[in-house]
Amino acid sequence: xxxxxxxxxxxxxxxxxxxxxxxxxxxxxxxxxxxxxxxxxxxxxxxxxxxxxxxxxxxxxxxxxxxxxxxxxxxxxxxxxxxxxxxxxxxxxxxxxxxxxxxxxxxxxxxxxxxxxxxxxxxxxxxxxxxxxxxxxxxxxxxxxxxx
Amino acid sequence: xxxxxxxxxxxxxxxxxxxxxxxxxxxxxxxxxxxxxxxxxxxxxxxxxxxxxxxxxxxxxxxxxxxxxxxxxxxxxxxxxxxxxxxxxxxxxxxxxxxxxxxxxxxxxxxxxxxxxxxxxxxxxxxxxxxxxxxxxxxxxxxxxxxxxxxxxxxxxxxxxxxxxxxxxxxxxxxxxxxxxxxxxxxxxxxxxxxxxxxxxxxxxxxxxxxxxxxxxxxxxxxxxxxxxxxxxxxxxxxxxxxxxxxxxxxxxxxxxxxxxx
Numbered sequence: 001x002x003x004x005x006x007x008x009x010x011x012x013x014x015x016x017x018x019x020x021x022x023x024x025x026x027x028x029x030x031x032x033x034x035x036x037x038x039x040x041x042x043x044x045x046x047x048x049x050x051x052x053x054x055x056x057x058x059x060x061x062x063x064x065x066x067x068x069x070x071x072x073x074x075x076x077x078x079x080x081x082x083x084x085x086x087x088x089x090x091x092x093x094x095x096x097x098x099x100x101x102x103x104x105x106x107x108x109x110x111x112x113x114x115x116x117x118x119x120x121x122x123x124x125x126x127x128x129x130x131x132x133x134x135x136x137x138x139x140x141x142x143x144x145x146x147x148x
Numbered sequence: 149x150x151x152x153x154x155x156x157x158x159x160x161x162x163x164x165x166x167x168x169x170x171x172x173x174x175x176x177x178x179x180x181x182x183x184x185x186x187x188x189x190x191x192x193x194x195x196x197x198x199x200x201x202x203x204x205x206x207x208x209x210x211x212x213x214x215x216x217x218x219x220x221x222x223x224x225x226x227x228x229x230x231x232x233x234x235x236x237x238x239x240x241x242x243x244x245x246x247x248x249x250x251x252x253x254x255x256x257x258x259x260x261x262x263x264x265x266x267x268x269x270x271x272x273x274x275x276x277x278x279x280x281x282x283x284x285x286x287x288x289x290x291x292x293x294x295x296x297x298x299x300x301x302x303x304x305x306x307x308x309x310x311x312x313x314x315x316x317x318x319x320x321x322x323x324x325x326x327x328x329x330x331x332x333x334x335x336x337x338x339x340x341x342x343x344x345x346x347x348x349x350x351x352x353x354x355x356x357x358x359x360x361x362x363x364x365x366x367x368x369x370x371x372x373x374x375x376x377x378x379x380x381x382x383x384x385x386x387x388x389x390x391x392x393x394x395x396x397x398x399x400x401x402x403x404x405x406x407x408x409x410x
Binding site: 019021037038039084085086087089090092093094 | 256259260276279280283353354355356
């Protein structure tokens with residue numbers, strides 16, 4: 001499973017990034033196990049001082065995920081989807097990776113030629129449609145027996 | 149108020165059989181009969197859920213929790229490479245080669261509690277299980293044993309008493325070659341450099357620092373691997389083990405040597 005992010009792969013996430021990982025008990029049903037076992041993984045890092053993310057991406061993340069940032073400026077990601085702590089941690093890291101990828105991706109610049117081609121295509125489709133409609137209409141007209 | 153007793157052995161009076169009818173007279177119809185209505189087991193149409201079940205490969209699950217339990221109790225020695233033979237001797241798992249069992253698979257149950265550095269060899273392992281073992285500084289390998297080799301592996305003493313030479317382990321069938329040549333599954337036929345890469349990838353994915361096993365004191369033990377044609381660690385195919393005289397006989401004829409070393 002090759003890392004899908006255009007951002008450089010996960011080495012930087014664990015080694016350079018100062019991520020604070022903490023575990024606590026998950027919510028939901030599950031009896032004694034959910035009451036006692038620490039399976040929820042929470043990862044937090046200070047967004048403004050995260051130098052492993054480019055500046056522009058940091059701004060974008062701050063605006064996109066403002067609900068996940070607390071007053072101290074830390075971006076919090078948590079996961080309690082799996083029964084295993086390790087897997088929840090992996091899910092958290094994956095979420096962070098996707099967030100950073102989304103923030104770093106540049107919006108696709110559609111070149112002038114492509115936009116023009118698309119407009120031409122639409123116009124051509126409409127012309128063809130009207131032509132076919134006219135042909136069909138002529139056929140139907142030719143079947144009319146108008147005795148005058 | 150006490151219950152009125154019928155007396156006698158087996159209960160007495162009606163003997164727990166009820167009053168008249170087929171019940172008392174022991175003439176009830178066969179199991180599944182519904183009085184003439186099409187019974188449930190015939191009304192439901194057939195579907196191939198169990199089709200080919202006798203040809204499907206089964207792997208006995210071994211959870212990490214069970215493995216930790218065995219190590220803690222001292223039934224399995226983590227200072228030696230852990231093999232199916234070790235597990236069977238410790239009665240940790242029971243494998244039935246005759247029931248289409250092809251070995252043991254590692255299951256994630258107990259991944260959070262696992263903390264033992266082991267060199268383990270199983271037949272299948274899930275990703276999280278591999279990650280947990282490598283996080284604790286161990287080594288996982290998946291290898292294939294054909295049914296005959298598996299029987300020999302599970303019950304070595306019985307095999308040695310037969311007096312036959314140890315056969316060479318067969319290579320996996322077509323469907324499994326792809327599985328065992330993949331570094332992500334830590335297959336025994338995979339490229340070692342790719343296995344190293346896969347270890348790093350898993351460490352990145354699960355967010356732990358991969359401990360360097362080359363600097364470990366048990367490195368020679370952890371890197372001990374079997375040859376693809378070898379069944380037991382110290383023994384090569386073609387040798388005969390004599391339990392009574394406690395001797396090992398090795399073939400000397402060059403044709404035999406050529407066959408067994410191929």
